[in-house]
Structures are given as structure tokens and as C-alpha cells.
Amino acid sequence: MNYKKVDEKDIQFLVSLLGENRVFVGEAINEDFSHDELASIKRMPEALVEPLNTEEVSQIMKYANENNIPVTPRGQGTGLVGGAVPLHGGILVNMSKMNKILELDEDNLTLTVEPGVLLMEISKFVESHDLFYPPDPGEKSATIAGNINTNAGGMRAVKYGVTRDYVRGLEVVLPNGEVIEVGGKIVKNSSGYSFKDLIVGSEGTLGIVTKAILRLLPLPKKAISLLVPFNSLEEAIETVPKVIKSKSIPTAIEYMVRDTILSAEEFLGKPFPDKSADAYLLLTFDGNSKEEVERAYESVAEICLEAGALDVYISETQERQESIWSARGAFLEAIKASTTEMDECDVVVPRNKIAEFVKYSNELQKEFDIRIKSFGHAGDGNLHIYVLRDELGQEEWDQKLKDVFDCMYNRARELNGQVSGEHGIGFAKKGYLCESIGDQYLTLMRGIKATFDPNNILNPGKVVG
Ligand SMILES: Cc1cc2nc3c(=O)[nH]c(=O)nc-3n(C[C@H](O)[C@H](O)[C@H](O)COP(=O)(O)OP(=O)(O)OC[C@H]3O[C@@H](n4cnc5c(N)ncnc54)[C@H](O)[C@@H]3O)c2cc1C
Numbered sequence: 001m002n003y004k005k006v007d008e009k010d011i012q013f014l015v016s017l018l019g020e021n022r023v024f025v026g027e028a029i030n031e032d033f034s035h036d037e038l039a040s041i042k043r044m045p046e047a048l049v050e051p052l053n054t055e056e057v058s059q060i061m062k063y064a065n066e067n068n069i070p071v072t073p074r075g076q077g078t079g080l081v082g083g084a085v086p087l088h089g090g091i092l093v094n095m096s097k098m099n100k101i102l103e104l105d106e107d108n109l110t111l112t113v114e115p116g117v118l119l120m121e122i123s124k125f126v127e128s129h130d131l132f133y134p135p136d137p138g139e140k141s142a143t144i145a146g147n148i149n150t151n152a153g154g155m156r157a158v159k160y161g162v163t164r165d166y167v168r169g170l171e172v173v174l175p176n177g178e179v180i181e182v183g184g185k186i187v188k189n190s191s192g193y194s195f196k197d198l199i200v201g202s203e204g205t206l207g208i209v210t211k212a213i214l215r216l217l218p219l220p221k222k223a224i225s226l227l228v229p230f231n232s233l234e235e236a237i238e239t240v241p242k243v244i245k246s247k248s249i250p251t252a253i254e255y256m257v258r259d260t261i262l263s264a265e266e267f268l269g270k271p272f273p274d275k276s277a278d279a280y281l282l283l284t285f286d287g288n289s290k291e292e293v294e295r296a297y298e299s300v301a302e303i304c305l306e307a308g309a310l311d312v313y314i315s316e317t318q319e320r321q322e323s324i325w326s327a328r329g330a331f332l333e334a335i336k337a338s339t340t341e342m343d344e345c346d347v348v349v350p351r352n353k354i355a356e357f358v359k360y361s362n363e364l365q366k367e368f369d370i371r372i373k374s375f376g377h378a379g380d381g382n383l384h385i386y387v388l389r390d391e392l393g394q395e396e397w398d399q400k401l402k403d404v405f406d407c408m409y410n411r412a413r414e415l416n417g418q419v420s421g422e423h424g425i426g427f428a429k430k431g432y433l434c435e436s437i438g439d440q441y442l443t444l445m446r447g448i449k450a451t452f453d454p455n456n457i458l459n460p461g462k463v464v465g
Pocket residue numbers: 036037072073074075076077078079080082083084095115136137138139141142143144145146147148149150151152153154155203204205207208209210329332333422423426459
């Protein structure tokens with residue numbers, strides 16, 4: 001695509017709209033805005049802007065569309081697939097300054113927020129009203145619109161589902177600057193195609209989200225975690241389908257290995273309650289009374305012991321649960337700190353195929369002589385597998401990463417899995433998406449993009465662009 005470069009006239013327009021303090025160019029733009037957490041894909045924007053309301057976003061989009069300038073929406077830049085990187089330069093729209101909680105509607109159990117509100121602020125706010133926003137992705141400093149646009153998953157997906165299940169309505173600025181509302185404070189909706197569900201997970205390629213109506217639940221009163229040690233990762237993972245089959249529904253089932261726990265301990269400078277075993281399952285159960293939660297976990301504890309668990313440690317206190325879950329939350333950062341560069345495979349496979357996929361990815365370590373670390377949401381089949389560069393030279397790293405990823409994504413396809421369980425496609429996983437979904441699906445997706453954005457102005461080069 002041949003886009004127009006941002007020039008003095010464009011900057012004058014942006015300054016007239018937003019004022020000098022909310023328009024940045026050249027060296028005034030911090031290097032952080034050239035990448036997200038993936039960090040291997042970088043490009044500085046030509047202009048960085050910070051709108052504070054929908055009208056400003058609409059005017060920016062209208063101007064960019066008329067002047068052939070690419071626009072990339074960005075939340076907090078915690079994405080892992082290069083989704084918020086301005087691949088073609090142009091204007092980067094930092095949505096994190098639109099960060100007000102607008103309304104708690106206790107009659108309809110909804111929360112209306114601006115796009116830049118952080119996930120951690122949402123849970124804190126609603127919990128202080130005895131309410132619950134269930135999606136629980138690991139990175140709590142992400143924005144809600146970032147979560148919506150990647151359809152973020154997280155730890156509680158086993159029982160509660162993912163971000164899409166908690167979005168009731170959205171306000172969206174289209175690439176031509178028009179503003180539409182999709183969904184609303186309604187529980188049911190069969191009124192034509194669901195644009196709401198299409199925008200969720202669209203990674204900023206179809207519109208800019210400027211407001212969201214979220215669905216809330218009553219806050220469960222009690223949560224208990226079980227930390228279950230096993231002699232091997234295989235034994236731990238092979239237990240997961242047995243737990244699922246038992247029809248008891250934990251909030252979360254995560255798996256982890258000792259190696260990763262040790263990295264997290266070092267990274268956080270805090271001890272983990274147990275690290276004597278090679279592998280662990282971490283399960284949480286919630287409910288409204290201690291008895292209800294106990295009933296739910298007792299049968300699962302028995303299943304784990306029958307499947308070879310060495311013990312079942314029950315964490316009832318807030319403090320003990322936090323020491324375990326804070327380590328779990330630090331795994332990604334801890335692995336990252338242990339190497340020079342890494343890339344991630346975030347495939348999702350049917351839950352009875354997790355053991356097979358993890359075993360296969362472990363074998364690739366030996367085959368390609370490269371370090372591979374994994375942990376993940378075993379309960380929903382979404383694995384996070386990290387390939388580490390360590391001291392490899394650029395050429396060798398590029399080749400090995402490609403070979404290892406080709407093997408992993410091929411195997412995920414054979415197991416009827418999908419390319420991304422929760423981090424999205426962005427730029428980094430485009431090739432694998434195209435291979436996985438087939439021509440007909442790809443044509444439909446490209447047609448949808450062209451209908452929303454005929455000039456390919458919004459976040460070009462991402463997903464199918
Ligand atoms: C330590 C760590 C742990 C993580 N754990 C999880 C996890 O458990 N589950 C999970 O799903 N993810 C996880 N992530 C990934 C990341 O936090 C999510 O992808 C998150 O949703 C990104 O939010 P953000 O605000 O940082 O968005 P960004 O990274 O800034 O953007 C992400 C995408 O959303 C688009 N976007 C942002 N705002 C808007 C808007 N207002 N309108 C339209 N498009 C927009 C961007 O263009 C981009 O395509 C983790 C990341 C880290 C670093």
C-alpha cells in the first residue's frame with residue numbers, strides 16, 4: 001500500500017483538534033510506542049495522538065481516511081503479536097487516556113467504560129460493589145479495549161468463558177469516521193448479523209472502540225485453590241481430561257513445571273509454596289459458601305490422587321492463594337528475563353489433545369537443539385509455548401524459530417486446533433492463520449475488512465491485511 005506521509009499540514013490539523021500537548025512527533029515520541037510486548041516487530045509512528053473523547057477519534061479517522069494516512073489504535077501495548085505496532089508509520093492513536101468508568105447499572109448488571117480503563121481497575125471497582133467481571137487475563141495492566149480487540153482469555157475461561165462472553169455493547173468509530181453502536185444493555189439479540197461479536201477480536205482492524213458495556217455477575221463469596229504436584233508433566237496433563245470428564249467445573253486449571261516456577265521465584269524474589277515435584281496442576285474452585293466449594297473440589301482431588309498426584313495442597317487463605325497466583329502471573333516475564341529474545345505459540349487444541357501437543361513440543365527441543373518453555377491454561381486447551389533464542393545468531397535463530405513454529409502449527413492443525421487461543425494474530429501469526437483457515441474463509445474475512453475499511457486505512461498489515 002502506498003500511504004501519504006504525515007506532513008506539516010497534517011500535524012497542524014491534529015494540533016488544531018487536540019492541542020499541542022496531545023500530539024507528538026519525532027523525538028517527542030517515546031521508543032516504547034514502536035512495539036508491543038513481542039518487541040521483535042518495531043516501527044515508529046509518524047505522529048502519536050491522545051484523544052480524550054469519541055468526537056476526537058471520529059475526526060482523526062475521518063481526516064486520515066480522506067488523506068490516505070494509516071491509523072493504528074493502541075491500548076497499553078501489552079499485546080504479544082505486534083497488533084498495536086504502526087507497521088506503515090502514520091498516526092498511532094493512544095486510547096489509554098480515555099480511561100473513565102462511566103456507569104455502573106445495578107438494575108441491568110452492566111458496567112459502561114471508556115476504552116482505556118485498565119482491567120485491574122475494573123475488577124477492583126466492581127468487586128467493591130459485590131459484583132464480578134470474570135475474564136482474568138494474566139496482564140492486569142492491559143486496557144479493556146485491548147482485551148476486547150484480542151478477545152482476551154485468561155485463567156477463568158474454563159468456567160466463565162472469555163472477554164467476548166462479557167461484552168454487551170460497544171460504541172465504535174468506523175474507518176471513515178462514522179460512529180456506530182452495536183449491541184447494548186440487552187441480554188438477548190437476534191437482530192441481524194452480530195457486529196458486536198465481529199468487532200470483539202478484530203484487533204483494531206475494523207473500527208476503534210470508544211465505549212464498552214460489560215456484563216457483570218454477582219461476586220462469588222469464596223474461592224479455594226488446589227496445588228497438585230506430579231512426578232512428570234505428562235502425568236499432570238493427562239489428568240486434565242479426567243477432571244473435565246468428571247463434570248465438576250473448576251474456575252481455572254493451569255499447568256506448570258518446576259523449571260518455570262524457579263524462574264518466577266528468581267524474578268519475583270518470593271518463594272513458591274512447594275517446588276519439590278517436577279510438574280503441577282493449579283486449580284481454583286469458587287462458589288458462595290465454603291461447603292459448596294469443598295463439595296466441588298473433593299471429587300477432583302480424588303481424581304488427581306488416583307491419576308498419580310503426589311499430594312493435594314489446599315490453599316484457603318487469601319495470602320497463600322496470592323503467593324501461588326502471583327508466581328503464575330509472572331511466568332511470562334520470568335521466562336522472558338531468562339533469555340535474549342523469545343517468541344510464543346499460543347495455539348488452542350481440544351482439551352483431550354493437550355497432553356499430546358505438550359509432549360510433541362517438548363520433543364522439538366531435542367530435535368532442534370533449542371530451549372522451549374511452556375505453561376498454560378490446561379483447562380481450556382490453550383497452551384503458551386515459548387521458543388528461546390539464548391545465544392543464537394540472527395540467521396540461525398530466524399531459521400530455527402520458523403522450523404519449530406512450522407512443526408507446532410502443523411501439529412495443532414492435525415489435532416483440530418486453532419492458531420491463537422487468546423493473544424490474536426496481529427502481524428506475527430498472519431502466515432499461520434492463512435495456512436490454517438483455507439481460501440474460502442480467508443476470502444470472506446478479506447471481504448469483511450474491505451467492507452468496513454475500503455481504503456485499508458485502519459491498522460493495515462494485521463490479521464488478514
Ligand atoms: C505478562 C503478560 C501476560 C499476559 N496474559 C494474557 C492472558 O492471560 N490472556 C490474554 O488473552 N492475553 C494475555 N496477554 C496479552 C495482552 O495483555 C492482551 O493481548 C491484551 O488484551 C492487550 O491489551 P492492551 O491494552 O495492551 O492492547 P495493545 O497491545 O495496545 O493492543 C492490542 C490490540 O488491540 C487493538 N486495540 C487496542 N485498543 C483499541 C481500541 N480502543 N479500539 C480498537 N482496537 C484497539 C490494537 O490495535 C491491537 O491490535 C498477556 C501479556 C503479557 C505481557
